């Protein structure tokens with residue numbers, strides 16, 4: 618299978634410090650790759666660097682055949698990558714519909730409303746009147762309106778109750794079925810295992826493990842050693 622994303626020896630950080638210390642990671646077309654790792658491992662920095670929000674020191678970021686390393690975020694977005702950021706970042710004073718319109722340009726909102734009927738019901742509610750799960754769905758909807766080939770999901774379960782995580786997971790499964798590839802940064806292993814085909818683990822800015830999800834979840838001792846959880 619061809620890879621939609623190919624990251625090679627990526628180095629990046631803040632003000633001269635090194636956070637990403639030579640990351641190699643590929644995402645197959647239509648595949649979902651979970652990116653796990655302890656707090657501070659560099660997962661968010663990785664996602665921001667791929668999105669063009671942080672300029673890498675060196676290394677390659679290819680989407681399909683196109684080199685994007687160093688390109689600004691709007692170029693990366695146009696090339697087909699969309700981010701669902703940690704903390705969701707919905708515009709609090711704007712309604713659901715206004716939040717979506719900002720991302721949509723002239724594109725219709727029907728597909729997003731069909732995928733997430735709850736957003737259609739809440740279309741006239743302001744961002745700050747939404748529950749955490751609704752805000753997460755709005756963040757996902759906003760990313761989808763860019764019609765991405767690759768989604769970067771930064772901890773979509775963060776701060777959500779288990780039943781709400783389940784609803785968000787259902788939405789993400791629908792996207793996977795449509796063939797949208799994703800990098801899924803997650804602390805919630807159940808969600809990562811449910812959605813991902815492959816698991817990668819980052820430690821100190823490097824990928825230290827990669828395996829098919831089934832293999833990873835079957836070996837609890839290794840998962841424990843890699844993540845410090847059971």
Ligand SMILES: Nc1ncnc2c1ncn2[C@@H]1O[C@H](COP(=O)(O)OP(=O)(O)OP(=O)(O)O)[C@@H](O)[C@H]1O
Pocket residue numbers: 631636654655656657658659660661662663
């Ligand atoms: N804007 C920033 N300026 C300076 N240093 C930063 C900045 N953002 C993150 N860092 C540092 O980079 C390192 C990696 O952080 P990052 O947020 O990428 O890790 P993470 O794996 O996503 O962790 P978490 O699960 O806590 O979000 C940490 O040492 C952090 O303090």
